[in-house]
Amino acid sequence: MAMSMVIVKAGSVLGYVVDNWHVDWYAVVLCGLPVAAYWRGHMRRMRTKMSPEIRAGYERRALAMLIANFFMVIGFFSPIPTWAMVYQWVHMIWHLDLMVFAPPFLIISDPWAEMAEGVPAPLMERMRNGYRSLASRDRVARFARVVSSPWAAVIAFDSAMWIWHVPGPFDWAMQSSGRMELMMFSFFFAGVFMWYVAIDQGRRRYHENGILRFAHIASVSMSCMLLAILLGLSSGAWYSAFDWAMGTYRTMSLLADQQIAAGILWVFGAVPWFIAGVYVLRDALTDEERGANNITDTFRSFVLRRVRVAPPTRPVTGYNDNSRSI
Structure with a gap:
């Protein structure tokens, strides 16, 4: 059962909110x-004996997971996905909920160890054996290094944002609930991937240098801003799907709806990435003051891609130049 594309009529706004929740089984499984x-896994760890400081850390991370779960419920099961078929500004809120609001709290909660502990032991052992088998293959390892790189996250995020906002793919996705599911999950997983690169502080993060992290964050922030500018300054509406999909519920023009959506994308899409970039840049400057990072050398190596060439060696002549003939 996919997301609902039918609005249950009600006599009030509260009735629409209460009566239009749905169960998305794809979201339940994935x-x-x-x-x-x-x-x-979290409850199992909390039942063990641990110091108050460690327990407080787990509780803070669990609070971040609760916030992430709240945004995920809003994005997957609430009436918002259904009303996203009527108004583009609601559609934009839906996109940002899955790409910008839920993923950072999910990453802050650092859930990976608890997830592994929460999986039944026999199943977890099979998963680990399968992972070791795949990782031992050279081609698979090389492919994994490419797709797990920070720039791969940037490409995945920007591709999901731009491809699904091109009029053709957008109208195509609006034609069925299955295609909307594809759009929805591409937004969510691209957002998780990018926020993992941007703010993860664990030993698994993809790179240690703050300047490169700032470059990745700035690129997606500018991408969201550029898309918002194009949507907001366009002289005509981009999408016709809102007319033939559920246009009978509309109370505003397509162009006005698009301009409101552009403003939402500008404020709630680009600004959170800008704030994350400021924090990353602050950490990079702090590391430089401590001598742990050199911003100038990092910039040169990133932009110029200098290659060190070994000095040429002199050919072997078979005799010593310093020898003196007698």
Whole structure:
């Protein structure tokens, strides 16, 4: 059962909000099961004896997971996906909820260890054996290094943002609930990937240098800003799907709807990335003051891509130049 594309009529705004929730089984399987594994692993860890400081850390991370779960429920099960078929500004809120609001709290919660502990032991052992088998293959390892790089996250995020906002793919996705599911999950997983690169502080983060992290964050922030400018300053509406999909519920013009959506994307799409970039840049400057980072050398190596060439060696002549003939 996919997301609902039918609005249950009600006599009030509260009635629309209450009566139009739905169960998305794709979301239950792809996202609900990992979340359930996290909470199972979290409860198992909280039952063990640990110091108050460690327990407080787990509680703070659990609070971040609760916030992430709240945004995920709004994005997957609330009436917002259904009303996203009527108004573009609601559609933009839906996109940003899955790409910008839920993923950072999910990453802050650092759920990976708890998820692994929450999976039943026999199943976890099979998963680990399968991972070791795949990782031992050279081609698979090389492919994994490419697709797990920071710039791959940038490309995935920008591709999901731009491709699905091109009029053709957008109108195509609005034609069925299955295509909307594809759009929705591409937004969510691209957002998780990019926020993992941007703010993860664990040992698994893809790179240690703050300047490169800032470059990745700035690129997606500028991408969101550029898309918002193009949407807001366009002289005509981009999408016709809002007319033939559920246009009978509309109360505003397509162009006005698009301009409101552009403003939402500008404020709630680009600004959170800008704030994250400021924090990353602050950390980079702090590391430079401590001598742990050199911003100038990092910039040169990133932009110029200098290659060190070994000095040429002199050919072997078979005799010593310093020898003196007698």
